[in-house]
Amino acid sequence: MSFLKAEWRKLAIANYEIDPALLEPFIPKGTELDTFQGKHFVSLVGFMFLNTKLLGLSIPFHTNFEEVNLRFYVKRLENDIWKRGVVFIKEIVPKSALTFVANTLYKEKYETLPMRHTWQVDGQKRTVTYKWKKKGLWQSFMVRSEVDPTIIGPGSAAEFITEHYWGYARVDRDTTNEYEVTHPKWMQYEVTGSEIDVDFGKVYGGPFGFLDQRSPSSVMLAEGSKITVEGKRTLK
Template sequence: MPRPFLTARWRNLLNVTYTVPPETLEPHCPDGVELEVQDGESFVSLVGFDFDDTRVFGVPWPGYRDFPELNLRFYVRYEGERGVVFVGEYVPKRLVAWMARGIYNEPYTYAPMKRAERVEEGRRSYWLAIRRGGETHSFTVETDDDSTSVPAEDTPAYFFKEHEWGFGSDHRGATRRYRVDHPQWAVYDPVEVSLDLDFGTLYGEKWRFLNDAEPLHTIFAKGSEVAVYPSEVL
């Protein structure tokens, strides 16, 4: 077993999923990877969460251990293995974005970001905001702090949160994959989510239609320790 490239604790994971026509996502699919399609529809998710205690090859970098991320991703398969591909990923650390894009060709971008969480009288709230295009984009989550459960494998919550593989293309156009290892995440229920953001500003004009789309599914997961392993060429 190779040594993990990155370890961290991922917490406060919000996943808001929408249905989209497959032709919207097909241009973003790496070669040899099959787009996930069900009943003629594919899926894209806005995902925001916290990185805590981040370490690269076991080494904690001062100033780079704790930060949020906001990304847009979709769902694929490769030889029966389920995974995700990222349309775009934001972090508030310039070096993290530079390394991810320059070395691994991951679609990371730097942007100022803030986060806040509060647990009070059994209620948990989480807020994440990003500054982009001269505007502040944000979401807020409210839930009961003790109302958690681990979804069964035949549920949409399991389908959209549990993926072992990430896929992408390197600078030469070769398809690569990397493994993400963590225990199954418990999710909060019920969840109230408020989105105040512009998909077009954040991810490009072709995604602006999501501003008016109704989410198919919403998940807010507790998270856990995570290990990300070095990528390999398929």
């Protein structure tokens, strides 16, 4: 049985090129940084969890909720096959029970904060906004797009960002947790504009404060799908 089943929907994704040296302290043992066209990226990702079940059970008041995370991309060689995955700097949700479970069982970096979102369609324009409140100040990530989704092309930056099917968490310098995430290939919406009002240093820590003055290399809006998160495996 999958550890978690849900839908991830309307994933707003802002991708920033980053100096790999800044990511070195966060790389789990047994993995290495993954690149797209020789460049390293971190991504700010906001989306909705819908119809969430843990071990097949719906938890009251924990079925539908927002998440915003900051993540980067790694790969791990196993049996001559590269596993492509993500590592989270921080994952923000409005539900404390989920934070407790994820941090305790998976050694992830969840934080519970007040959150809200809006999804709007006006004619041929779609607007998706995610907000979270840190130390009394609302942070926000808004994306505008066309209404109809399109296919994510093979070999594209969007494919690189969305086609990582493993999660890795650094337990300590010698131990890594690995878990599989399953979902079909996603569709995306053509982005026509975005607004990012985030104090990266305050939310994600000093090393990422430089993102306040950095424009993203690209912004995406993916439709998402049903997903599963499988049980963890500890690597040493």
